[in-house]
Amino acid sequence: xxVHVLAVLAYKDGDRVTSAFLAGSINxxxxxxxxxxxxxxxxxxxxxxxxxxxxxxxxxSPSRINLAQVYRAVEDSEAFATPSRKPxxxxxxxxxxxxxxxxxxxxxxxxxxxxxxxxxxxxxxDIIKASCxxxxxx
Amino acid sequence: xxVHVLAVLAYKDGDRVTSAFLAGSINxxxxxxxxxxxxxxxxxxxxxxxxxxxxxxxxxSPSRINLAQVYRAVEDSEAFATPSRKPxxxxxxxxxxxxxxxxxxxxxxxxxxxxxxxxxxxxxxDIIKASCxxxxxx
DNA sequence: ACAAATGTAATCGTTACTGTTACTTAATTG
DNA sequence: CAATTAAGTAACAGTAACGATTACATTTGT
Numbered sequence: 001x002x003v004h005v006l007a008v009l010a011y012k013d014g015d016r017v018t019s020a021f022l023a024g025s026i027n028x029x030x031x032x033x034x035x036x037x038x039x040x041x042x043x044x045x046x047x048x049x050x051x052x053x054x055x056x057x058x059x060x061s062p063s064r065i066n067l068a069q070v071y072r073a074v075e076d077s078e079a080f081a082t083p084s085r086k087p088x089x090x091x092x093x094x095x096x097x098x099x100x101x102x103x104x105x106x107x108x109x110x111x112x113x114x115x116x117x118x119x120x121x122x123x124x125x126d127i128i129k130a131s132c133x134x135x136x137x138x
Numbered sequence: 139x140x141v142h143v144l145a146v147l148a149y150k151d152g153d154r155v156t157s158a159f160l161a162g163s164i165n166x167x168x169x170x171x172x173x174x175x176x177x178x179x180x181x182x183x184x185x186x187x188x189x190x191x192x193x194x195x196x197x198x199s200p201s202r203i204n205l206a207q208v209y210r211a212v213e214d215s216e217a218f219a220t221p222s223r224k225p226x227x228x229x230x231x232x233x234x235x236x237x238x239x240x241x242x243x244x245x246x247x248x249x250x251x252x253x254x255x256x257x258x259x260x261x262x263x264d265i266i267k268a269s270c271x272x273x274x275x276x
Numbered sequence: 277a278c279a280a281a282t283g284t285a286a287t288c289g290t291t292a293c294t295g296t297t298a299c300t301t302a303a304t305t306g
Numbered sequence: 307c308a309a310t311t312a313a314g315t316a317a318c319a320g321t322a323a324c325g326a327t328t329a330c331a332t333t334t335g336t
């Protein structure tokens with residue numbers, strides 16, 4: 001949904017867009033969009049104004065926003081988590097499985113984000129615009 | 139928890155281990171372990187017998203089991219999912235964001251699993267045994 | 277036959293997230 | 307300056323996923 005928000009903002013190229021409009025495209029509630037926008041603001045990816053005629057717009061060029069940034073802006077927990085209960089430290093495996101897994105998870109997390117980094121919002125826009133042309137030709 | 143299970147089985151090297159024992163090391167309930175074992179059986183990573191003196195053991199050498207296999211055996215949904223409600227097809231972005239994101243998610247998923255592939259259960263065991271040596275030296 | 281262990285279903289509690297309502301706050305416009 | 311517009315925010319309901327637990331059936335070895 002965060003990428004969807006940013007894609008619409010990029011599509012609207014600098015115009016301010018309201019949370020209600022974004023919610024209409026995503027098919028969700030404006031409050032959900034506003035919560036997303038708050039996270040995207042913190043990450044300085046969008047800029048939002050209040051009051052009449054207000055709304056949000058991108059804070060930088062779509063080519064300078066990659067999906068790893070979006071992921072980090074919006075996602076506050078990592079892809080993997082260890083169980084809430086601590087393993088039995090009296091067992092040789094239980095004693096060190098946690099830190100072992102954390103290293104493995106950190107590596108996988110990095111690989112995931114590295115892959116997301118490869119795609120920019122501009123790339124996403126290009127795909128969408130290409131699809132639109134296809135639609136029109138029919 | 140699945141890696142923990144397999145690590146204990148590898149540590150016990152061929153001996154049959156009960157779900158109660160595994161649960162004791164993980165600090166969870168035997169039924170949770172049995173559910174994991176069912177998934178690991180389906181993936182042919184472990185072999186389980188029923189009845190008195192029964193239990194589970196690895197079905198292949200720890201060096202031939204990598205963590206991507208474990209992940210796929212145990213995890214039935216992917217790391218990313220699209221929202222349950224479909225976007226507004228009347229919006230140019232809403233119309234094609236879904237398939238665009240699915241491509242991006244598939245790539246990230248592959249990157250994640252590729253990274254997990256790099257670590258085998260034997261690697262995990264090595265780390266654990268090395269940690270144990272450290273403990274003993276103190 | 278008995279005991280040990282898995283397979284399995286039903287249920288509860290917790291957590292996280294989306295959705296919704298309601299209200300406050302801020303900014304623009306007539 | 308008042309009215310309107312839109313974001314910020316809190317509170318709460320609904321849903322889904324997962325772990326934990328209990329209970330019971332099933333299988334197997336002694």
